[in-house]
Amino acid sequence: MNTIQRIAKNMTVLFIARIASMLFGFFYVMxxxxxxxxxxxxxxxxxxxxxxxxxxxxxxxxxxxxxREVARDKSLARKYLANGIVLKLIFGSLxxxxxxxxxxxxxxxxxxxxxxxxxxxxxxxxxISNLFNDIYQAFERMxxxxxxxxxxxxxxxxxxxxxxxxxxxxxxxxxxxxxxxxIVLGYHVVITTWKFLKPRIEVDLSFWKGVVxxxxxxxxxxVLVSIYYWMDSVMLSYMKxxxxxxxxxxxxxxxxxxxxxxxxxVVSIFPNLSRYYISKKEGFxxxxxxxxxxxLILSMFISTLVxxxxxxxxxLIYGADYLPSASALRVLIWTxxxxxxxxxxYHVISSMNQQKIVSKISAIGALVNLLLNLxxxxxxxxxxxxxxxxxxxxxxxxxxxxxxVKTEREALFHFKTVLAVLTSNLLSAILLIALMNWRMLDTxxxxxxxxxxxxxxxxxxxxxxxxxxxxxxxxxxxxxxQVFAK
Numbered sequence: 001m002n003t004i005q006r007i008a009k010n011m012t013v014l015f016i017a018r019i020a021s022m023l024f025g026f027f028y029v030m031x032x033x034x035x036x037x038x039x040x041x042x043x044x045x046x047x048x049x050x051x052x053x054x055x056x057x058x059x060x061x062x063x064x065x066x067x068r069e070v071a072r073d074k075s076l077a078r079k080y081l082a083n084g085i086v087l088k089l090i091f092g093s094l095x096x097x098x099x100x101x102x103x104x105x106x107x108x109x110x111x112x113x114x115x116x117x118x119x120x121x122x123x124x125x126x127x128i129s130n131l132f133n134d135i136y137q138a139f140e141r142m143x144x145x146x147x148x149x150x151x152x153x154x155x156x157x158x159x160x161x162x163x164x165x166x167x168x169x170x171x172x173x174x175x176x177x178x179x180x181x182x183i184v185l186g187y188h189v190v191i192t193t194w195k196f197l198k199p200r201i202e203v204d205l206s207f208w209k210g211v212v213x214x215x216x217x218x219x220x221x222x223v224l225v226s227i228y229y230w231m232d233s234v235m236l237s238y239m240k241x242x243x244x245x246x247x248x249x250x251x252x253x254x255x256x257x258x259x260x261x262x263x264x265x266v267v268s269i270f271p272n273l274s275r276y277y278i279s280k281k282e283g284f285x286x287x288x289x290x291x292x293x294x295x296l297i298l299s300m301f302i303s304t305l306v307x308x309x310x311x312x313x314x315x316l317i318y319g320a321d322y323l324p325s326a327s328a329l330r331v332l333i334w335t336x337x338x339x340x341x342x343x344x345x346y347h348v349i350s351s352m353n354q355q356k357i358v359s360k361i362s363a364i365g366a367l368v369n370l371l372l373n374l375x376x377x378x379x380x381x382x383x384x385x386x387x388x389x390x391x392x393x394x395x396x397x398x399x400x401x402x403x404x405v406k407t408e409r410e411a412l413f414h415f416k417t418v419l420a421v422l423t424s425n426l427l428s429a430i431l432l433i434a435l436m437n438w439r440m441l442d443t444x445x446x447x448x449x450x451x452x453x454x455x456x457x458x459x460x461x462x463x464x465x466x467x468x469x470x471x472x473x474x475x476x477x478x479x480x481x482q483v484f485a486k
Contacts, residue, residue: 017146018260024153028160029253030317032173033246038321040170042242043112045249047119047174049233053226054099055123058092061218063130064350065211070138077135081192082202083211084131092124106238115174122177125185132188135196144191148184155180217356221346224362228369228392232385235373240381248382250318251328258302258336262295262343269347288348290476293417295340297471300425301462305455306333308432324382331386338393345400352407361399365392417471424465432458 033041066080099120103113129148136145159176192199233252237245269287306313310326310333318325349358369392376384435454466472 021149021153024157028157035164038246039242042246046237047116049230051120051123052230056222056226058095058127060091061215065215066134082200118174122181125181129185152184217359220359221362224366227366247324250322250325255332262340266347291344299337299340304429335393338397365396420469420471428462
């Protein structure tokens with residue numbers, strides 16, 4: 001199996017698993033948000049946001065470092081897993097103490113504090129599970145990671161339906177995260193013991209020293225990224241209340257679903273990028289260049305589709321109580337155009353052992369996001385938070401692109417390619433608007449089939465234009481054939 005087919009196999013496995021997980025997750029979010037209502041869903045979202053900011057401390061950048069080093073030398077797997085478990089437990093304890101102090105100092109009510117404590121514990125458990133996923137990724141055995149993702153989303157849905165049937169409150173919905181993550185951790189221990197190595201705990205202080213020295217830029221980057229991903233929800237909770245947080249996060253959840261696309265892709269290419277950078281420079285440049293092109297094409301397609309059909313999407317998933325979320329969604333969805341590129345830039349720079357640069361750029365992004373949120377949220381509420389996130393992503397994208405151009409002495413993007421993609425997307429968007437307006441003339445229209453049919457026409461026309469403008473070239477078509485080759 002050649003490199004392209006191996007990447008394709010891993011992407012296919014991850015894609016199928018993510019589709020299944022997204023299907024379960026779609027119903028989980030829909031049932032949970034509708035049952036809890038905007039205010040209680042806002043409490044749960046706040047807890048997830050707060051643990052998202054401080055939970056990265058528990059991981060301390062160990063995940064990308066483990067993947068990179070084990071991908072280069074498989075014999076290090078046992079060492080990184082054994083010591084990583086202990087390190088994550090130590091940093092996890094520190095995380096819990098920080099979160100405990102924050103929610104008490106800010107004077108949140110008891111029910112909110114309980115939800116935050118439970119979600120934080122679940123985040124720590126999930127961080128330990130990620131170490132096992134790192135091993136799967138480094139060995140390019142994504143099927144085990146995929147099975148864990150499907151198990152997690154399926155269990156979440158089952159427990160959520162049970163909680164709804166029993167009429168339980170938001171605290172019990174927080175318990176779902178903890179219980180599910182414990183079960184998934186058990187799954188990873190069994191699979192790793194069976195297929196790879198026997199997990200154990202090890203305290204090697206000299207190894208810790210080297211790991212911490214290499215991992216801290218990853219950790220700092222993760223903290224900074226988490227700040228500009230989640231700080232808006234925390235600030236909205238404190239300034240505007242739970243209902244506003246519920247509306248904003250309803251839109252944000254849809255954006256996070258879209259971000260699954262680059263996550264699947266970069267998980268598949270990162271081990272190869274790490275190897276290519278030290279052994280095959282032409283392969284490194286080619287994978288990087290084509291990856292950025294694919295991410296631009298897909299992100300423009302998704303952003304345009306969601307913008308035009310935002311109201312219908314919100315009504316379909318959440319119902320009329322969340323209709324204000326449509327405005328936030330139209331702003332937030334455009335962040336993925338930059339986020340898709342950033343996911344590739346991040347892994348390209350990390351493969352170059354330049355993670356400190358990412359930390360510096362992320363620090364600028366976090367500062368920009370914090371200042372913009374302070375400026376925009378008081379006046380424009382959740383729409384201001386969305387604009388702050390969009391500008392932040394743009395700033396980070398620009399910073400990473402400038403660094404790569406200076407380092408590699410060449411642009412991974414060509415202006416003609418970008419212009420052709422934008423032109424194709426604009427012409428296709430006109431067709432999509434016409435299709436959506438035509439379908440919505442029927443007052444009894446079913447939103448899901450209408451969005452689906454319109455998106456097929458939009459996507460087909462978009463692809464034809466990309467081929468006409470030679471954005472999708474012979475090499476791309478050949479790659480597609482190799483993907484599906486046996």
